[in-house]
Amino acid sequence: xxxxxxxxxxxxxxxxxxxxxxxxxxxxxxxxxxxxxxxxxxxxxxxxxxxxxxxxxxxxxxxxxxxxxxxxxxxxxxxxxxxxxxxxxxxxxxxxxxxxxxxxxxxxxxxxxxxxxxxxxxxxxxxxxxxxxxxxxxxxxxxxxxxxxxxxxxxxxxxxxxxxxxxxxxxxxxxxxxxxxxxxxxxxxxxxxxxxxxxxxxxxxxxxxxxxxxxxxxxxxxxxxxxxxxxxxxxxxxxxxxxxxxxxxxxxxxxxxxxxxxxxxxxxxxxxxxxxxxxxxxxxxxxxxxxxxxxxxxxxxxxxxxxxxxxxxxxxxxxxxxxxxxxxxxxxxxxxxxxxxxxxxxxxxxxxxxxxxxxxxxxxxxxxxxxxxxxxxxxxxxxxxxxxxxxxxxxxxxxxxxxxxxxxxxxxxxxxxxxxxxxxxxxxxxxxxxxxxxxxxxxxxxxxxxxxxxxxxxxxxxxxxxxx
RNA sequence: GCCCCCGUCGUCUAGCGGUUUAGGACACCUGGUUCUCAUCCAGGAGAUCACCGGUUCAAAUCCGGUCGGGGGUACCA
Numbered sequence: 001x002x003x004x005x006x007x008x009x010x011x012x013x014x015x016x017x018x019x020x021x022x023x024x025x026x027x028x029x030x031x032x033x034x035x036x037x038x039x040x041x042x043x044x045x046x047x048x049x050x051x052x053x054x055x056x057x058x059x060x061x062x063x064x065x066x067x068x069x070x071x072x073x074x075x076x077x078x079x080x081x082x083x084x085x086x087x088x089x090x091x092x093x094x095x096x097x098x099x100x101x102x103x104x105x106x107x108x109x110x111x112x113x114x115x116x117x118x119x120x121x122x123x124x125x126x127x128x129x130x131x132x133x134x135x136x137x138x139x140x141x142x143x144x145x146x147x148x149x150x151x152x153x154x155x156x157x158x159x160x161x162x163x164x165x166x167x168x169x170x171x172x173x174x175x176x177x178x179x180x181x182x183x184x185x186x187x188x189x190x191x192x193x194x195x196x197x198x199x200x201x202x203x204x205x206x207x208x209x210x211x212x213x214x215x216x217x218x219x220x221x222x223x224x225x226x227x228x229x230x231x232x233x234x235x236x237x238x239x240x241x242x243x244x245x246x247x248x249x250x251x252x253x254x255x256x257x258x259x260x261x262x263x264x265x266x267x268x269x270x271x272x273x274x275x276x277x278x279x280x281x282x283x284x285x286x287x288x289x290x291x292x293x294x295x296x297x298x299x300x301x302x303x304x305x306x307x308x309x310x311x312x313x314x315x316x317x318x319x320x321x322x323x324x325x326x327x328x329x330x331x332x333x334x335x336x337x338x339x340x341x342x343x344x345x346x347x348x349x350x351x352x353x354x355x356x357x358x359x360x361x362x363x364x365x366x367x368x369x370x371x372x373x374x375x376x377x378x379x380x381x382x383x384x385x386x387x388x389x390x391x392x393x394x395x396x397x398x399x400x401x402x403x404x405x406x407x408x409x410x411x412x413x414x415x416x417x418x419x420x421x422x423x424x425x426x427x428x429x430x431x432x433x434x435x436x437x438x439x440x441x442x443x444x445x446x447x448x449x450x451x452x453x454x455x456x457x458x459x460x461x462x463x464x465x466x467x468x
Numbered sequence: 469g470c471c472c473c474c475g476u477c478g479u480c481u482a483g484c485g486g487u488u489u490a491g492g493a494c495a496c497c498u499g500g501u502u503c504u505c506a507u508c509c510a511g512g513a514g515a516u517c518a519c520c521g522g523u524u525c526a527a528a529u530c531c532g533g534u535c536g537g538g539g540g541u542a543c544c545a
Contacts, residue, residue: 052545172474175473182471182541185542217540219540220539241473250537282480283480289482313478315479317494318479318480366507417503431503431504435503438504443505444504447504
């Protein structure tokens, strides 16, 4: 490819809001494939839309990339040989290639005003056949080009008026388009900024991208990109159009219907490992049918051509399960680190981490957490779920008396267990009820261990007494 | 409307013409372990492979059509 066998991939996010989970999805594939081939993975910021530009959004994209450890080799922040990596800083480059394209006959200047364009486009014939509209427009502009030379214009791609355009997608095979149905798209806007179509091609070529792995929403405009490559006489990279992640109602994963923002997953206490693992399972499957694997393993196995073209529904329930799997997989020290980081802005909870029992609490919570956010409630919430009924109060009082009979020095696990079992039989109550009486909760950390190692005799007795 | 892509349990998927009574995972249900819950273990239910037609001795697997879903149709990406 392009005079070198070094694989180079990229993601090209737009700084238009909080980073989207779909960006991570693309990043994962591009990162993995580059790594597999000892290539380079880069991040290019596509900030050509000044209307939708959001200050600070770029920083959040990199924050997300760092969070999941999909670190890039080249980018605006890391630099590289083929920068700048921000499109807004490449305007002069596009201008240069505009001239080139014009000379090669691949594009033309269009001086049409918005009004004239709308009129052309809305004519009945043109609305069905862009070719007609394009033809009119080309003719008008040819006549006017000399006298309008100083007026603002738009650069438009010259799409053939007839014939088929066949493009190759490495996942689906050849895809055929009718050229007469493709509009002469705008390549450079009046504000001097390029549109996506022009900028991607120029940049991917200049940045020596060998494999373009991008969302399937680009498939319909793919022939335009190919046209540009061909006009320039450039070698094309391989293209893979990945399926889009879907909401439960099958629509494209959006902020409206689902959880599209990476921030949300982070705030909920999902682990980067689990998210990546889960994302890898969308459209791809492990050759041995494994469900849980490390990024490093995925990186060795992944080939974008194995991707399924079907848009997968993003199933939060399975992600939660997988997150639990990863939480259980961690050694205690690692889990503690993650927890500490997760609660770093929650002063009150952070204070609780100073408890001398913290390691025990984490250990006991580990198999009971699906998300890091579950820990707080599991380990530190002592509030009763509800008040006791009068019948329960009677039993609670008996239980209190029974427990009180255990001497402080005898407050050991096996002793308590025996007493409780005995109580259960004589009073004909279930262990579940006893658990509730003592803890005030329907479920939670193991009862006896917490009674001995965490709360202690006095605390338990005091709590129990307050309930009746 | 037009163009393009897609269509296996509710969801993620295996399957690439015969080894398939279509396999695994999540979720769900049952049982076991257990001081509650969870973990863990064992088992169960769940898909006429969207539908119709064709090719073939043989089709979830190949072809065509229909329907359904998604995406695109911007001086947004």
